[in-house]
Amino acid sequence: MLNMKKIITILCLFTLVFSTLLYTSANSETKSYNGYTAEDLKSNSESLYTSLSSFTEEEIEQYIKSADTITSQAVQSWADVKDEIGEFVAFGDFAVEESENVITTKLLIDYTQKDITLTVVFDENLTVLSILMEKENSLIEKMSKAGLNTLMGMGTVFAILIFITFLISLFKYIRIWEERGKSKNENLKIEVEKTQPAVKEEVLNEEVDDLELVAVIAAAIASATNTSVDGFVVRSIKRRDKK
Incomplete structure (x- = not known):
């Protein structure tokens, strides 16, 4: 069973905060925090620490399970650090x-x-909102952490620079691809220009052949019918498939 005196003490510290302090006076030159001085607040913190550090393992476990959130947080934070300090x-x-x-x-x-x-x-x-005990890092630990953060920051910067350099190195390939595309377009244009006159010439030859064929047919019909070629008109010519 928990010691009743310790229970009353911790509840007073958490709910009434400073009701157990024996003095609250402060002169006009000392800053006041809702009627309490910095010295009062320091005394309260020392008393709070004394209460927490005096708990047995059984009491710590009981407070963590049954107390309010603020008390549970305070006791748990003390339990987390007490064996390593x-x-x-x-x-x-x-x-x-x-x-x-x-x-x-x-x-x-x-x-x-x-x-x-x-x-x-x-x-x-001056209503308590939270209570927390934390380990203080040594100077070596702080320097190690700062060095690690610095290395991570520098590593990130170098990684970004390397990535940017890689992207810039790809620009020459983009220029090569563009030049290849232009070269293909120019070659295609030249081929089209070369083929166009041949097509026109074939069409012109076909037209000339058709006119000659019309003249021959017209002359043959006129000769067979004893008429003039002016008396009829050849409207179309259908070529017979050689097959």
Whole structure:
């Protein structure tokens, strides 16, 4: 069974946020967040961390399954990092960011193996919207990630340049294809021009042959009928198939 004192503490932290704080005073030169100072917010984050880090495995499992969404998210994020960070050393830097009616606090927590950051997001009335614990990457990890991103970016740029170069190299083949097409069109035009006079000549020869044939036929008919060629007209000539 869960410890009742821890249950009451975590519920107060999540629902009332700062109702358990012992002080809320701030002088006129200190920025106020709905009546609370940055120091108040820092104390709240430290208390929240203390509550989360004190949970047993049984309590963590129970909260993940039965608590509300915000609580479940917070406990789950702690469960994800707690076995990889080593031993607690001290609380580190604290920062408050405010934008568009949202207040975000970040508390750095130093550990022997890997530091973590506790992030709490509030609305303008300081109602908790989310709680999250994340591992902080070391300088080497950050540099490795940045180097990897740089290599990926450069690789993408070089790949695009190579592709563009390949496309440009195809332009010479396009010019060759165009020249071949023009050459074929010119050759076809020359062949057509060469064949046209021969066709005209054949037609002209056929017309001359027909006229001569008409004259011969007309003369034969006139001779057989003892008439003049002016008395009849040859309208058509049908050639007989040699077959």
